Amino acid sequence: MRDRPSGFGNPWLQLVLSVMCVLVSELLLKRGATETADPASEWSWTGINSLASPLVWWAIILIIISFISWLYVLRYIPLTIAFPLSRVVDILVPLGCWFFLGEAISARRWCGIALVIIGLAVTAKPVARLEERL
């Protein structure tokens, strides 16, 4: 891994920022898309009519921010490491619903969350070793 800036320019910090923006945007998109669902419309398969929802526009702004920080991440971190780590968002959504909204998590879903956490640890371990050496 090549030399990289510290502070706000730290690619790992940018990876976290990117994940957080994706997390919020996913929730906004689902609400916006449901709100504007119109199966009768000829163009509904393109999803274009969801642009009528302001929630979708907020989500788009967050997606643009996460996209820019993601591009920055890609400049410094290999895709084989950055992309798997970025999918931490897929367990943060159910965990967030459980923690903040009191939604139940099934046994099967807990197993999935555990698998993802183990996978993240396995992926992040060689990275930690790499970082130490620098």
Add this chain to the structure above:
Amino acid sequence: MTLLSLVLILLALVTFVGGQLILKRAMESTVAHGLRQSKFIALLGCGIFLMTISFFLTLGLLQRFDLSYLYPFQGLSVIIISVMAAIMLKEKLTWQLTIGSLLISAGIVLVSMS
């Protein structure tokens, strides 16, 4: 699920994976040559184009299907992207990264199916 929706789901997945690989290549080109070069702009444009197609296809699919139905397909993108990055971008895919990606993919599929 109709044949059309399966095609749309696969198309959303393929455009997403392709977009990520092209964006990675675009950003790699900036390390040596900076941001003001035609190769970077062309690759960035291609990547954004593919991601946009994937975005609208996903929005359209979300109108018809539950997120829990569509998400397992996105979970598969982890292992697909890792393998494709190794093949197309010549990134080093160690056995540790392979196992990590497989576990994350399997975990996402489990999380989203329940």
